[in-house]
Amino acid sequence: MEIKTVRIPTGTPGDIHAVMEVSDGVIVNAEVCSSTTPLAWETLVLEKHPEFAIVAAERVCAGCDASAGLAVAEAIENALEVQVPDAATEAREALNAANTVRSHATSLLKSDLDLDADALYTVIKAAKKVLHALGRKPDHPPAITPGGLELETIPTAKVENAAKEALETAEKIKDDTASAVDDLKDEIQAEMNVETYGEPGYKADLTPDDVEIVPPDEFYRMKSALELANNHVALVDGNPTLVGPQARKNLTDHPLDAYTAKAEEIVESLEKIAETSENLDPNADVKTDVEYTSGEGHAAVEAPEGTLLVTIKLRNDRVDEALMVTPSNVKAAVAGRVLKDLEEEHAPTVIKALGLSGRCLTH
């Protein structure tokens, strides 16, 4: 038996490590952690204006930026009992779907699958058009604000066209990905016996009561992991749980099905964007006035990489307490289990497929 620590390049910012007990080339026990310097979003937003909490959340990790901003905005609205116009909720759902398309396509580009890069960049371009139209910028969309979206009109035609034009390419990506995953599965024998959480859609019903946040010195058992880990992990209903596209699509036979699920979600998200924009009135009201008082609220959204939960306590126009549980916080708890019984050489491919980001983990 040998203990090995391997840095896993995931294509995302931050440093992910797998600490593995290996016997005859097979992993018998593993823990996955991050050594990334914590951003400490929960602390840096204290005493700041709630709007800053949104802007800062979008800069935690580029993969789920719009979704993080939306989760914070909705937590603030729930704390202040603000009713967002229906059109804003619909537009936000499209924005979240565009974030999913861009994030998944980028993830597929970074994967170990041999896929058509031009096709993936075509859907990325479409997603950026939607993010720009509804979020006012293609990255870290600044239109997200408590009470709705900072938009004068909803550019529905632009959004609808962008989504529809990319659909055919997305279907091709779905087929190509399914085929490439099947090929790679022949090389990598793996099983996943894990709990899952997540449903298709935008909002999730995860609450702070469902989640237990465990600090690294209480979660990790292996010495090397304890020395490296800067991250908390999150248990759902007391268990290590898989969130994200695989959980939402219920495709959990093999870790590489994460890519199959992502490709399917690209198509579904584009369809959702097209359908939503078709039904939206460009001149509908998308912002309600917000009066900053005191209160506490939480919100969970299905971000590209999994369920993202935010709770926030406000004291007038300042943040008094904040908590963010990211998809990586939840997936880190289950990642070690996914590696169990796997051949050691395949650990990087499998961890990359799980969609962990060191920066997201230490947010």
Next chain:
Amino acid sequence: MKIAVLSLMACGACARNLEEACHETGHEIVWSSLDGDTGKPDADVLFIDGAVDFTDHETLEKLQETTSAVGTVVSLGSCAATGGFERHVIGMRDPDRYHFTVFPAAKFTDTDYAITGCPPTTDAIAAFLQALDERDEEALRPYKVLSGDYHALKPDLPAPVTGPELPVEDVLLTSNKDLCLGCDLDVIEKDLFCVGCGTCSTACPAMAIVMDEKPVIRQERCIRCGTCFASCPRSFKTTRG
């Protein structure tokens, strides 16, 4: 051009946009720390993505090793160029609100150019790549100024500079230390350079500037990225004769 990417304290948006820009312009990324590449890159240009935490010795070693191997070094995005949003980082969830260990890359290594933005758009990066490809010195000049090499550039100018008199790097790191972590729109305003054109407001990635004849910063949304300063047509203006 063969391109290398060193990712430090960053959210990853700048590196992602660089990859998209390279795909569009046909440039090849031959080395990326995000994909697990280590050691000295065999590349023409190194893009540094993210800020530097000088208490992280591994980061400093990586920075030294990679920049020494490449002819042209570019700070990509506001975190690398000014410290940007990363200068809000607290680290270890310490209750201290300020983290004075995070700085732009130019503080620790010689950089040739800097592209501000949070993140710089794919188009902005593509435009820079084109200017670099063509060695278009006029187009590259703003990127050079922002790299912190302001004094070195000054004697080569055909006319006196009417922008901020302090070296840009010092301005970015010293002015309004408690409030401002990179943005120096106030420098332009205070020195009466502002003509109210609104370019800063349009450029701001956080929609933190509204125009009321002159720009008004919504401090609650400002991330101190410095994009307003970099985009201002008056910030690098020179006078003739």
